[in-house]
Amino acid sequence: MNADTVCLACCRNKAEGLLEQYGVSEETREILLKRIDKFLKKDKRTGDMPAPVMMAEILSIVDEKVGIMDAYEKPKKKYNRKLLEMEEAVIADIEKAEDEFLAAIQYAVTGNYIDFGAMDDVSEDMLGKLLENRADVELNTDELTRLKRELEEAGTLVYITDNAGEIVLDKVFIRILKKLYPQLDITVVVRGFPTLNDATYEDAEDIGLTDLVNVMPNGTDVPGTPIDEINPEVRHLIDEVDLCIAKGQGNFETLHGSGRNIFYLFLCKCELFTSKFQTERFTPVLNNELGIVQSA
Known part of the structure:
Protein backbone atom coordinates (compact mmCIF):
# COMPACT_ATOMS: atom_id res chain seq x y z
CA MET A 1 0.00 0.00 0.00
CA ASN A 2 1.49 3.34 -1.02
CA ALA A 3 1.68 6.09 1.55
CA ASP A 4 -0.58 9.05 0.86
CA THR A 5 -1.15 12.44 2.46
CA VAL A 6 -3.05 10.83 5.34
CA CYS A 7 -0.02 8.70 6.25
CA LEU A 8 2.38 11.62 5.83
CA ALA A 9 0.37 13.77 8.23
CA CYS A 10 -0.01 10.91 10.71
CA CYS A 11 3.73 10.19 10.79
CA ARG A 12 4.57 13.87 11.26
CA ASN A 13 2.01 14.24 14.03
CA LYS A 14 3.49 11.25 15.82
CA ALA A 15 6.93 12.88 15.69
CA GLU A 16 5.51 16.16 17.04
CA GLY A 17 3.87 14.28 19.89
CA LEU A 18 7.16 12.64 20.86
CA LEU A 19 8.99 15.97 20.79
CA GLU A 20 6.35 17.42 23.10
CA GLN A 21 6.50 14.36 25.36
CA TYR A 22 10.25 14.79 25.80
CA GLY A 23 10.08 18.54 26.36
CA VAL A 24 12.41 19.27 23.45
CA SER A 25 13.51 22.89 23.11
CA GLU A 26 11.89 25.02 20.42
CA GLU A 27 15.20 25.30 18.57
CA THR A 28 15.77 21.54 18.44
CA ARG A 29 12.11 20.97 17.61
CA GLU A 30 12.32 23.28 14.58
CA ILE A 31 15.52 21.61 13.36
CA LEU A 32 14.03 18.13 13.60
CA LEU A 33 10.70 19.05 12.02
CA LYS A 34 12.50 20.69 9.11
CA ARG A 35 14.49 17.50 8.57
CA ILE A 36 11.32 15.44 8.76
CA ASP A 37 9.49 17.72 6.34
CA LYS A 38 12.40 17.54 3.94
CA PHE A 39 12.34 13.76 4.11
CA LEU A 40 8.58 13.62 3.57
CA LYS A 41 8.46 16.13 0.73
CA LYS A 42 11.68 15.56 -1.18
CA ASP A 43 12.59 11.91 -0.72
CA LYS A 44 11.20 10.24 -3.82
CA ARG A 45 11.06 6.93 -1.98
CA THR A 46 8.18 8.07 0.21
CA GLY A 47 5.80 7.74 -2.74
CA ASP A 48 6.23 3.96 -2.66
CA MET A 49 7.12 3.58 1.00
CA PRO A 50 4.67 1.83 3.36
CA ALA A 51 3.74 4.02 6.31
CA PRO A 52 5.50 1.74 8.87
CA VAL A 53 8.81 2.04 6.99
CA MET A 54 8.32 5.80 6.75
CA MET A 55 7.58 5.94 10.48
CA ALA A 56 10.79 4.06 11.27
CA GLU A 57 12.79 6.61 9.23
CA ILE A 58 11.15 9.49 11.07
CA LEU A 59 11.72 7.91 14.48
CA SER A 60 15.40 7.49 13.63
CA ILE A 61 15.63 11.21 12.79
CA VAL A 62 14.10 12.13 16.15
CA ASP A 63 16.17 9.56 18.04
CA GLU A 64 19.46 11.07 16.80
CA LYS A 65 18.82 14.23 18.80
CA VAL A 66 16.40 13.15 21.50
CA GLY A 67 16.95 9.48 22.30
CA ILE A 68 13.43 8.03 22.25
CA MET A 69 14.14 4.31 22.45
CA ASP A 70 12.22 4.14 25.74
CA ALA A 71 9.34 6.36 24.62
CA TYR A 72 6.77 3.57 24.93
Whole structure:
Protein backbone atom coordinates (compact mmCIF):
# COMPACT_ATOMS: atom_id res chain seq x y z
CA MET A 1 0.00 0.00 0.00
CA ASN A 2 1.49 3.34 -1.02
CA ALA A 3 1.68 6.09 1.55
CA ASP A 4 -0.58 9.05 0.86
CA THR A 5 -1.15 12.44 2.46
CA VAL A 6 -3.05 10.83 5.34
CA CYS A 7 -0.02 8.70 6.25
CA LEU A 8 2.38 11.62 5.83
CA ALA A 9 0.37 13.77 8.23
CA CYS A 10 -0.01 10.91 10.71
CA CYS A 11 3.73 10.19 10.79
CA ARG A 12 4.57 13.87 11.26
CA ASN A 13 2.01 14.24 14.03
CA LYS A 14 3.49 11.25 15.82
CA ALA A 15 6.93 12.88 15.69
CA GLU A 16 5.51 16.16 17.04
CA GLY A 17 3.87 14.28 19.89
CA LEU A 18 7.16 12.64 20.86
CA LEU A 19 8.99 15.97 20.79
CA GLU A 20 6.35 17.42 23.10
CA GLN A 21 6.50 14.36 25.36
CA TYR A 22 10.25 14.79 25.80
CA GLY A 23 10.08 18.54 26.36
CA VAL A 24 12.41 19.27 23.45
CA SER A 25 13.51 22.89 23.11
CA GLU A 26 11.89 25.02 20.42
CA GLU A 27 15.20 25.30 18.57
CA THR A 28 15.77 21.54 18.44
CA ARG A 29 12.11 20.97 17.61
CA GLU A 30 12.32 23.28 14.58
CA ILE A 31 15.52 21.61 13.36
CA LEU A 32 14.03 18.13 13.60
CA LEU A 33 10.70 19.05 12.02
CA LYS A 34 12.50 20.69 9.11
CA ARG A 35 14.49 17.50 8.57
CA ILE A 36 11.32 15.44 8.76
CA ASP A 37 9.49 17.72 6.34
CA LYS A 38 12.40 17.54 3.94
CA PHE A 39 12.34 13.76 4.11
CA LEU A 40 8.58 13.62 3.57
CA LYS A 41 8.46 16.13 0.73
CA LYS A 42 11.68 15.56 -1.18
CA ASP A 43 12.59 11.91 -0.72
CA LYS A 44 11.20 10.24 -3.82
CA ARG A 45 11.06 6.93 -1.98
CA THR A 46 8.18 8.07 0.21
CA GLY A 47 5.80 7.74 -2.74
CA ASP A 48 6.23 3.96 -2.66
CA MET A 49 7.12 3.58 1.00
CA PRO A 50 4.67 1.83 3.36
CA ALA A 51 3.74 4.02 6.31
CA PRO A 52 5.50 1.74 8.87
CA VAL A 53 8.81 2.04 6.99
CA MET A 54 8.32 5.80 6.75
CA MET A 55 7.58 5.94 10.48
CA ALA A 56 10.79 4.06 11.27
CA GLU A 57 12.79 6.61 9.23
CA ILE A 58 11.15 9.49 11.07
CA LEU A 59 11.72 7.91 14.48
CA SER A 60 15.40 7.49 13.63
CA ILE A 61 15.63 11.21 12.79
CA VAL A 62 14.10 12.13 16.15
CA ASP A 63 16.17 9.56 18.04
CA GLU A 64 19.46 11.07 16.80
CA LYS A 65 18.82 14.23 18.80
CA VAL A 66 16.40 13.15 21.50
CA GLY A 67 16.95 9.48 22.30
CA ILE A 68 13.43 8.03 22.25
CA MET A 69 14.14 4.31 22.45
CA ASP A 70 12.22 4.14 25.74
CA ALA A 71 9.34 6.36 24.62
CA TYR A 72 6.77 3.57 24.93
CA GLU A 73 8.45 1.45 27.59
CA LYS A 74 6.00 2.40 30.35
CA PRO A 75 2.76 1.90 28.36
CA LYS A 76 4.09 -1.41 27.02
CA LYS A 77 4.72 -2.72 30.53
CA LYS A 78 1.43 -1.27 31.73
CA TYR A 79 -0.65 -3.07 29.12
CA ASN A 80 1.34 -6.30 29.39
CA ARG A 81 0.51 -6.33 33.12
CA LYS A 82 -3.11 -5.29 32.58
CA LEU A 83 -3.80 -8.05 30.06
CA LEU A 84 -1.92 -10.65 32.10
CA GLU A 85 -4.25 -9.83 35.00
CA MET A 86 -7.19 -10.57 32.68
CA GLU A 87 -5.72 -13.72 31.13
CA GLU A 88 -7.38 -16.31 33.39
CA ALA A 89 -10.81 -14.71 32.95
CA VAL A 90 -10.31 -14.61 29.17
CA ILE A 91 -9.34 -18.29 29.07
CA ALA A 92 -12.35 -19.21 31.22
CA ASP A 93 -14.67 -17.30 28.89
CA ILE A 94 -13.19 -19.04 25.84
CA GLU A 95 -13.46 -22.49 27.41
CA LYS A 96 -17.17 -22.07 28.07
CA ALA A 97 -17.86 -20.73 24.58
CA GLU A 98 -19.66 -22.90 22.03
CA ASP A 99 -16.85 -22.25 19.52
CA GLU A 100 -13.48 -21.89 21.27
CA PHE A 101 -11.69 -20.97 18.06
CA LEU A 102 -14.10 -18.13 17.32
CA ALA A 103 -13.98 -16.79 20.87
CA ALA A 104 -10.16 -16.87 20.90
CA ILE A 105 -9.77 -15.10 17.56
CA GLN A 106 -12.35 -12.51 18.66
CA TYR A 107 -10.21 -11.71 21.69
CA ALA A 108 -7.04 -11.67 19.59
CA VAL A 109 -8.36 -9.16 17.07
CA THR A 110 -9.89 -6.99 19.82
CA GLY A 111 -6.47 -6.70 21.43
CA ASN A 112 -5.27 -4.92 18.30
CA TYR A 113 -6.90 -1.79 19.77
CA ILE A 114 -3.77 -1.28 21.92
CA ASP A 115 -1.92 0.64 19.22
CA PHE A 116 -0.02 3.82 20.07
CA GLY A 117 1.20 4.04 16.49
CA ALA A 118 -2.12 4.22 14.64
CA MET A 119 -3.91 6.25 17.32
CA ASP A 120 -3.15 9.37 19.32
CA ASP A 121 -4.79 7.96 22.42
CA VAL A 122 -5.45 4.47 23.77
CA SER A 123 -8.34 4.45 26.24
CA GLU A 124 -8.50 1.84 28.98
CA ASP A 125 -12.27 2.35 29.11
CA MET A 126 -12.63 1.74 25.38
CA LEU A 127 -10.44 -1.36 25.60
CA GLY A 128 -12.59 -2.65 28.43
CA LYS A 129 -15.79 -2.10 26.45
CA LEU A 130 -14.37 -3.80 23.37
CA LEU A 131 -13.26 -6.83 25.39
CA GLU A 132 -16.61 -7.04 27.18
CA ASN A 133 -18.31 -7.13 23.80
CA ARG A 134 -15.95 -9.62 22.15
CA ALA A 135 -18.87 -11.99 21.46
CA ASP A 136 -20.32 -9.33 19.14
CA VAL A 137 -17.17 -9.25 17.00
CA GLU A 138 -18.04 -10.28 13.45
CA LEU A 139 -15.42 -11.63 11.07
CA ASN A 140 -15.90 -12.70 7.47
CA THR A 141 -17.39 -16.19 7.69
CA ASP A 142 -15.83 -17.35 4.41
CA GLU A 143 -12.38 -16.29 5.61
CA LEU A 144 -12.95 -17.97 8.99
CA THR A 145 -13.91 -21.20 7.26
CA ARG A 146 -10.88 -20.97 4.98
CA LEU A 147 -8.55 -20.28 7.92
CA LYS A 148 -9.89 -23.24 9.89
CA ARG A 149 -9.57 -25.54 6.86
CA GLU A 150 -5.99 -24.46 6.18
CA LEU A 151 -5.04 -24.84 9.84
CA GLU A 152 -6.37 -28.41 9.76
CA GLU A 153 -4.25 -29.21 6.70
CA ALA A 154 -1.10 -27.26 7.68
CA GLY A 155 2.01 -28.53 9.40
CA THR A 156 3.64 -25.15 10.02
CA LEU A 157 2.35 -21.72 11.03
CA VAL A 158 4.11 -18.39 11.51
CA TYR A 159 2.22 -15.99 13.76
CA ILE A 160 3.42 -12.39 13.35
CA THR A 161 2.55 -10.21 16.34
CA ASP A 162 1.90 -6.49 16.57
CA ASN A 163 1.65 -4.68 19.91
CA ALA A 164 2.55 -5.21 23.55
CA GLY A 165 -0.48 -5.95 25.73
CA GLU A 166 -2.20 -7.36 22.66
CA ILE A 167 0.43 -10.09 22.66
CA VAL A 168 -1.15 -11.60 25.79
CA LEU A 169 -4.34 -12.24 23.83
CA ASP A 170 -2.21 -13.62 20.99
CA LYS A 171 -0.73 -16.04 23.50
CA VAL A 172 -4.22 -17.16 24.52
CA PHE A 173 -5.20 -17.63 20.86
CA ILE A 174 -2.04 -19.62 20.22
CA ARG A 175 -2.87 -21.90 23.17
CA ILE A 176 -6.21 -22.64 21.51
CA LEU A 177 -4.50 -23.22 18.16
CA LYS A 178 -2.15 -25.72 19.78
CA LYS A 179 -5.11 -27.45 21.44
CA LEU A 180 -7.29 -27.65 18.33
CA TYR A 181 -4.48 -28.31 15.82
CA PRO A 182 -1.84 -30.34 17.70
CA GLN A 183 0.02 -31.15 14.47
CA LEU A 184 0.95 -27.48 13.98
CA ASP A 185 4.54 -26.37 14.48
CA ILE A 186 4.04 -22.72 15.46
CA THR A 187 6.70 -20.01 15.37
CA VAL A 188 5.98 -16.47 16.56
CA VAL A 189 7.73 -13.49 14.98
CA VAL A 190 8.14 -10.22 16.90
CA ARG A 191 9.88 -6.91 16.15
CA GLY A 192 13.65 -6.93 16.19
CA PHE A 193 14.07 -3.67 18.14
CA PRO A 194 11.85 -1.33 20.18
CA THR A 195 9.59 0.78 17.95
CA LEU A 196 6.41 2.52 19.11
CA ASN A 197 4.60 0.05 21.40
CA ASP A 198 5.24 -2.96 19.18
CA ALA A 199 6.03 -6.24 20.90
CA THR A 200 9.67 -7.36 21.01
CA TYR A 201 11.30 -10.57 22.23
CA GLU A 202 11.54 -9.01 25.70
CA ASP A 203 7.76 -8.53 25.72
CA ALA A 204 7.18 -12.10 24.55
CA GLU A 205 9.45 -13.33 27.33
CA ASP A 206 7.79 -11.03 29.86
CA ILE A 207 4.30 -12.44 29.26
CA GLY A 208 5.37 -16.08 29.05
CA LEU A 209 4.97 -16.59 25.31
CA THR A 210 8.54 -17.89 24.95
CA ASP A 211 7.60 -20.76 27.30
CA LEU A 212 4.82 -21.78 24.92
CA VAL A 213 6.33 -21.55 21.41
CA ASN A 214 9.49 -20.62 19.57
CA VAL A 215 9.76 -16.82 19.26
CA MET A 216 12.01 -15.06 16.75
CA PRO A 217 12.80 -11.32 16.41
CA ASN A 218 12.58 -10.11 12.81
CA GLY A 219 15.76 -8.02 12.93
CA THR A 220 14.22 -4.64 12.09
CA ASP A 221 12.88 -1.60 13.95
CA VAL A 222 10.13 -1.00 11.39
CA PRO A 223 6.65 -1.23 12.98
CA GLY A 224 5.70 -3.90 10.46
CA THR A 225 7.34 -6.74 8.54
CA PRO A 226 9.10 -5.37 5.44
CA ILE A 227 9.98 -8.64 3.76
CA ASP A 228 13.16 -7.32 2.12
CA GLU A 229 14.53 -5.88 5.39
CA ILE A 230 13.90 -8.62 7.92
CA ASN A 231 16.65 -11.06 8.82
CA PRO A 232 17.23 -13.90 6.32
CA GLU A 233 16.26 -16.66 8.75
CA VAL A 234 12.83 -15.16 9.38
CA ARG A 235 12.29 -14.40 5.70
CA HIS A 236 13.14 -17.99 4.80
CA LEU A 237 10.70 -19.17 7.45
CA ILE A 238 7.89 -17.00 6.02
CA ASP A 239 8.74 -18.18 2.50
CA GLU A 240 8.59 -21.86 3.42
CA VAL A 241 5.76 -21.97 5.98
CA ASP A 242 2.32 -23.38 5.11
CA LEU A 243 0.54 -20.23 6.27
CA CYS A 244 0.95 -17.07 8.33
CA ILE A 245 -1.33 -15.08 10.60
CA ALA A 246 -0.22 -11.43 10.67
CA LYS A 247 -1.68 -9.09 13.28
CA GLY A 248 -2.18 -5.36 12.85
CA GLN A 249 -2.27 -2.65 10.22
CA GLY A 250 1.51 -2.29 10.05
CA ASN A 251 1.98 -5.92 9.08
CA PHE A 252 -0.75 -5.58 6.45
CA GLU A 253 0.90 -2.47 5.00
CA THR A 254 4.32 -4.08 4.73
CA LEU A 255 3.27 -7.60 3.65
CA HIS A 256 0.26 -6.91 1.43
CA GLY A 257 1.10 -7.70 -2.19
CA SER A 258 3.76 -10.27 -1.28
CA GLY A 259 1.65 -13.11 -2.64
CA ARG A 260 2.32 -15.33 0.36
CA ASN A 261 -0.37 -17.30 2.16
CA ILE A 262 -1.02 -14.77 4.93
CA PHE A 263 -4.20 -14.20 6.92
CA TYR A 264 -4.33 -10.58 8.09
CA LEU A 265 -6.12 -9.90 11.36
CA PHE A 266 -6.61 -6.34 12.65
CA LEU A 267 -8.95 -3.54 13.66
CA CYS A 268 -9.38 -0.62 11.26
CA LYS A 269 -8.13 2.23 13.41
CA CYS A 270 -7.20 5.08 11.08
CA GLU A 271 -8.75 7.01 8.21
CA LEU A 272 -6.69 5.21 5.58
CA PHE A 273 -8.01 1.80 6.63
CA THR A 274 -11.62 2.77 7.23
CA SER A 275 -11.59 4.26 3.72
CA LYS A 276 -9.84 1.27 2.11
CA PHE A 277 -12.19 -1.29 3.66
CA GLN A 278 -15.26 1.00 3.49
CA THR A 279 -16.10 0.49 7.13
CA GLU A 280 -16.31 2.21 10.50
CA ARG A 281 -13.48 2.71 12.96
CA PHE A 282 -12.59 -0.33 15.10
CA THR A 283 -14.21 -2.75 12.66
CA PRO A 284 -12.37 -6.11 12.74
CA VAL A 285 -10.90 -7.49 9.53
CA LEU A 286 -9.82 -11.02 8.61
CA ASN A 287 -8.53 -11.27 5.03
CA ASN A 288 -6.31 -13.71 3.22
CA GLU A 289 -3.51 -12.27 1.07
CA LEU A 290 -4.11 -14.62 -1.85
CA GLY A 291 -7.81 -13.78 -1.91
CA ILE A 292 -7.05 -10.05 -1.88
CA VAL A 293 -4.49 -10.38 -4.69
CA GLN A 294 -6.86 -12.43 -6.84
CA SER A 295 -9.71 -9.96 -6.39
CA ALA A 296 -7.56 -6.86 -6.92
